[in-house]
Amino acid sequence: MLADIVAKNIDVIVVYKVDRLTRSLSDFARIVDLFDSHGVFFVSVTQQFNTTTSMGRLTLNVLLSFAQFEREITSERIRDKIAASKKKGMWMGGNVPLGFVVEGRELVADKIETEKVRFIYNRYTELKSVRKLYTELVRDKVHTQVRKTERGSVLGVKPISSGNIYRMLQNPIYIGKVVHKGTVYEGLHDGIIDHELWTRVQQLISENRNNNHLRPRAAKRSLLAGYLFDDNGIRLSPSHCNKKGVRYRYYISNFLLIRRIEDRPKNKRSRRIPADEIEKLVIYALASILKDQANLTGLLAISKFGPTRVKKMLDVSEHYRTQLNGPDGLDARIFISKIIDRIVVSENCVVITIKLMALGRLLDVEWTEHDSDQLGSHDIELPIRVTKRGVEQKLIITDRPVEKANHDPILERAVARAYVWFNELKTGQSRDIASIARRENVPVTPIKFHLQPVFLAPDIVRAIMEGRQPVDLTASRLLSQSDLPLEWSEQRRQLGFC
Numbered sequence: 001m002l003a004d005i006v007a008k009n010i011d012v013i014v015v016y017k018v019d020r021l022t023r024s025l026s027d028f029a030r031i032v033d034l035f036d037s038h039g040v041f042f043v044s045v046t047q048q049f050n051t052t053t054s055m056g057r058l059t060l061n062v063l064l065s066f067a068q069f070e071r072e073i074t075s076e077r078i079r080d081k082i083a084a085s086k087k088k089g090m091w092m093g094g095n096v097p098l099g100f101v102v103e104g105r106e107l108v109a110d111k112i113e114t115e116k117v118r119f120i121y122n123r124y125t126e127l128k129s130v131r132k133l134y135t136e137l138v139r140d141k142v143h144t145q146v147r148k149t150e151r152g153s154v155l156g157v158k159p160i161s162s163g164n165i166y167r168m169l170q171n172p173i174y175i176g177k178v179v180h181k182g183t184v185y186e187g188l189h190d191g192i193i194d195h196e197l198w199t200r201v202q203q204l205i206s207e208n209r210n211n212n213h214l215r216p217r218a219a220k221r222s223l224l225a226g227y228l229f230d231d232n233g234i235r236l237s238p239s240h241c242n243k244k245g246v247r248y249r250y251y252i253s254n255f256l257l258i259r260r261i262e263d264r265p266k267n268k269r270s271r272r273i274p275a276d277e278i279e280k281l282v283i284y285a286l287a288s289i290l291k292d293q294a295n296l297t298g299l300l301a302i303s304k305f306g307p308t309r310v311k312k313m314l315d316v317s318e319h320y321r322t323q324l325n326g327p328d329g330l331d332a333r334i335f336i337s338k339i340i341d342r343i344v345v346s347e348n349c350v351v352i353t354i355k356l357m358a359l360g361r362l363l364d365v366e367w368t369e370h371d372s373d374q375l376g377s378h379d380i381e382l383p384i385r386v387t388k389r390g391v392e393q394k395l396i397i398t399d400r401p402v403e404k405a406n407h408d409p410i411l412e413r414a415v416a417r418a419y420v421w422f423n424e425l426k427t428g429q430s431r432d433i434a435s436i437a438r439r440e441n442v443p444v445t446p447i448k449f450h451l452q453p454v455f456l457a458p459d460i461v462r463a464i465m466e467g468r469q470p471v472d473l474t475a476s477r478l479l480s481q482s483d484l485p486l487e488w489s490e491q492r493r494q495l496g497f498c
Helices: 002-006 025-037 054-087 111-127 130-139 162-169 195-214 216-220 275-291 293-299 307-324 330-339 356-362 369-373 409-427 433-440 444-450 458-465 475-479 488-495
Strands: 012-015 041-044 100-103 106-109 177-180 183-186 228-230 236-243 246-253 272-274 340-345 349-355 377-389 392-397
Touching: 002 025, 025 041, 025 054, 054 177, 111 130, 111 162, 111 195, 130 162, 228 236, 246 275, 272 275, 275 293, 275 307, 275 330, 275 340, 275 349, 275 377, 293 307, 307 330, 330 340, 330 356, 349 356, 409 433, 409 444, 409 458, 409 475, 458 488
Parallel strands: 012 041, 228 340, 272 392
Antiparallel strands: 100 106, 177 183, 236 246, 246 272, 340 349, 349 377, 377 392
């Protein structure tokens, strides 16, 4: 209807009562503005009002206020009724869980499907993996329950998804309970799983969840998720891609996660920042703050404290600085989540805002109430440069101090191999490229590309061998450069060294 109004296809809107159009004052105000801008009249058959006068508009607003009030009161009563019924253990409708049927608005165990549920629970205790259980159920063609609607159509008879299995294993309805907004109540129906089996399954799920968090790959989770923004206030969300078994992580503008390109906002600058680069920069900045003892005592206003208290705080700060540079990164996540308020990436700098009160608490500083009132936040500014590469913008960190080399053995081996082959050609040890290709059992064309690192600028080669190359410069990317320029300055620009 609104589209037809804009297209000038409607002259008059006629309703039985005003609340048949909407029961929201804010919605109605926007709709009336649309009516007025397109010359459309609005008429209610059973109510008399004239929106051209102040009294008529007041009457209309009063009618809509009562309509909105009635809707909200009805919603509250329904919610209260559902909550009260759930507390009594009643089934209040919805998708009927596998293993049950509804008879007279009550859940009753289905004799055939009950055995299927018990099999799933018991089998999970043996396999200890939802993924393995799902694979087995698909193989054995275990399907969801067959249901007939009031109209006679048949639902169900589909493979049970892994998500459904996971929800089924954690649903208290199978031990005779109902859940409402996170609270569990005794149900009026009988359970179909005994409490011992239920408890064993929950313990396994909890153990699997904890083990997943403690795996080494957990250290590679995005440290800055939820804290990173661009200079327009748009959140940068974690993303990744996989290429030849290698996982590359990024922080990208939030709207780029919208699948349909046509649904994304137009004319907005997007960011795509290598995650390792920005995370290393933030960790280095925080470690530098903790290392600079004179600056730290000034920021936290503890210079007037006695030497014993100051030394205690500095010892704690040194402990956290060591943990930030540790190999697992688990303590870095905890530290960042407690003291960082916001990180903003602009065209020429990264601004890290830290909460001084939170930092002090973490370092066991004991302030008086007056001292703590004087503290706010502190901004750390770090210089960067953003360059455009293709359709993307990537972050290049200038003057980046590197405490740990980012060695890429595959990339270093590719550079070394190029120099070995080039030296064979230069000394005559190999007659031509074709002879090298025959010896290595590869086509001639790839050999030509594999020789390209020989023509790189010396400082680029040195940076690669020292582990100082950009994080997204891999062997496959370097060797696939069909248009690698011979001019060294262009090489630095194209490969992300400047």
